[in-house]
Amino acid sequence: MKKILLATGGGDCPGLNAVIRAISKAARRKGGWEVWGSIEAFNGIMAEPPEIVKLNRRRVAGIHVKGGTIIKTTNKGNPCDYPVQLPDDTWTTEDRSEILIQKISDHGFDAVVNIGGDGSQKISLALFQKGLNIIGVPKTIDNDLSATDLTFGFSTAVQIATDSFDKLVTTAESHDRVMIMEVMGRDAGWIALHTAIAGGAEICLIPEIPYKVDNILKRIHKRYRKGKGFVNIVVAEGACEEHGTIVGEKAHDIGDKHIKLGGVANYLRAALEEKGCPAQIRTTILGHVQRGGTPIAFDRILATAMGIKAFEMIENGEFGKMVTYKNNQIESVELSEAVKSYKVLSKDDYLIKTARSLGISFGD
Numbered sequence: 001m002k003k004i005l006l007a008t009g010g011g012d013c014p015g016l017n018a019v020i021r022a023i024s025k026a027a028r029r030k031g032g033w034e035v036w037g038s039i040e041a042f043n044g045i046m047a048e049p050p051e052i053v054k055l056n057r058r059r060v061a062g063i064h065v066k067g068g069t070i071i072k073t074t075n076k077g078n079p080c081d082y083p084v085q086l087p088d089d090t091w092t093t094e095d096r097s098e099i100l101i102q103k104i105s106d107h108g109f110d111a112v113v114n115i116g117g118d119g120s121q122k123i124s125l126a127l128f129q130k131g132l133n134i135i136g137v138p139k140t141i142d143n144d145l146s147a148t149d150l151t152f153g154f155s156t157a158v159q160i161a162t163d164s165f166d167k168l169v170t171t172a173e174s175h176d177r178v179m180i181m182e183v184m185g186r187d188a189g190w191i192a193l194h195t196a197i198a199g200g201a202e203i204c205l206i207p208e209i210p211y212k213v214d215n216i217l218k219r220i221h222k223r224y225r226k227g228k229g230f231v232n233i234v235v236a237e238g239a240c241e242e243h244g245t246i247v248g249e250k251a252h253d254i255g256d257k258h259i260k261l262g263g264v265a266n267y268l269r270a271a272l273e274e275k276g277c278p279a280q281i282r283t284t285i286l287g288h289v290q291r292g293g294t295p296i297a298f299d300r301i302l303a304t305a306m307g308i309k310a311f312e313m314i315e316n317g318e319f320g321k322m323v324t325y326k327n328n329q330i331e332s333v334e335l336s337e338a339v340k341s342y343k344v345l346s347k348d349d350y351l352i353k354t355a356r357s358l359g360i361s362f363g364d
């Protein structure tokens, strides 16, 4: 029997379980393969005793409809930069990648599939360069991986954000209010822009286009006559005022280096109030609901197709590559190419043009 090890790393996202199920099913149908999962990214295989589970038929049946990941995840398990506590209780990090590769080999694994975002795929590349038979499958609600047109989870996040936005529109209208809804996306405005167009926002603020509070205020004034009117704003968590700084806080957890973005909606509310906004303002920070729950059909299909491709790549010995979705086809790209750059919105993206033509203001 040959053995495949799966790991899910970084923030979770709807569709992870569909990838796990697809690989497990394809392997079972082909025969001669066992599929295992490492619990909490690579921490499971590093643990003593190891925390790994066999992903047999019973474990994966029907999981494609379930959010999250049945093998858990973490953003604190980078084997190349692993947090280690010193005797004096302070923390340092060390490169444990060689130990990880040895453990994977000791357990008899022939191939590894690392399902994760940009950070996880950088780990995949480092492990491949050290000789591991590894394949990457991209995931993130942020849709910010340059090598793939779409990542699974993104469309579900947009749907959740749009459903929430629709609810805010009716209450904004009833109360003649300005509603600011903050969505995720880190340094990219994909979720915000898609939601703003789908929902019909008046204003959309994204990291790629710095905004001016005065411009937003002008747009709000235009929508109000004698105190009556309403405005719905979508703001990406990474959006930034011109010459300003992003709103967030440093990560507190050991081993997690990400700045925790969040709070730009309240920052904007305060700035608008200070400058004399003509209406009451309410803010909604959607947060992790965007990452939870059932993946929509499109994401289940995309994730499943990516899982099937990953298994096919293992069979063909195509290691050191990441599965991609390009021009409506499932393909693959070298990991070294895949991690070269982030995918952010370009100012002449057709959706930015679409939004501008609809009269959506970016505050620029």
Ligand code: F6P
Pocket: 011, 075, 140, 141, 142, 184, 185, 186, 237, 260, 261, 291
């Ligand atoms: O990358 C996915 C994402 O949901 C971002 O949109 C967000 O900034 C971040 O993860 C939140 O991370 P955490 O789950 O660690 O709070």
